[in-house]
Amino acid sequence: MATAPNLLAFPQSVPQSLVEKYRPRALKDFCGNVKPKEILQRLAERPYSSSWILRGESGTGKTSAALALADAIPAQLQHVASQDCTAKRIEEVWQNCFYMPVAGKRFHLILVDEADLMSEEAYSCTAYQVRQEQVYWGA
Numbered sequence: 823m824a825t826a827p828n829l830l831a832f833p834q835s836v837p838q839s840l841v842e843k844y845r846p847r848a849l850k851d852f853c854g855n856v857k858p859k860e861i862l863q864r865l866a867e868r869p870y871s872s873s874w875i876l877r878g879e880s881g882t883g884k885t886s887a888a889l890a891l892a893d894a895i896p897a898q899l900q901h902v903a904s905q906d907c908t909a910k911r912i913e914e915v916w917q918n919c920f921y922m923p924v925a926g927k928r929f930h931l932i933l934v935d936e937a938d939l940m941s942e943e944a945y946s947c948t949a950y951q952v953r954q955e956q957v958y959w960g961a
């Protein structure tokens with residue numbers, strides 16, 4: 823008779839996913855996307871107060887590119903998950919931007935995943951009043 827596996831014998835740490843393991847860390851390491859990469863690299867060199875929409879198909883590296891941008895600036899990252907993107911949460915992270923970034927960081931970067939799903943209320947709140955630009959990712 824087969825015995826049940828001993829679950830306690832499994833490693834306690836969760837193994838790193840391949841997507842995470844091979845995610846490009848630097849903008850230069852993304853395949854293709856030559857023009858959008860250039861735009862983000864220029865922004866990393868001379869960051870200014872602005873909001874950016876990265877448009878493109880799912881899985882084409884938009885979130886990864888935003889993380890790489892934060893590293894390149896380097897910026898203090900505040901990552902807002904799509905299910906957490908309420909006006910209250912946006913206002914909260916926006917208020918944090920009025921403080922100096924932590925040591926070693928030059929800017930604040932708020933990354934909102936799946937921004938197309940955010941509520942009208944969240945979209946129209948303060949953080950979206952700054953200059954808005956768009957990059958077509960996956961082009």
Ligand SMILES: Nc1ncnc2c1ncn2[C@@H]1O[C@H](COP(=O)(O)OP(=O)(O)OP(=O)(O)O)[C@@H](O)[C@H]1O
Pocket residue numbers: 841842844845846851852853854855878879880881882883884885886887936
């Ligand atoms: N241009 C690319 N060069 C190298 N790796 C890429 C590229 N595009 C996507 N990837 C890989 O695909 C994975 C998924 O990318 P990511 O989650 O950033 O996509 P996304 O555009 O944010 O997707 P979604 O719209 O579903 O949120 C990344 O971990 C990355 O390793």
Ligand SMILES: [Mg+2]
Pocket residue numbers: 884885886935936
């Ligand atoms: Mg994403």
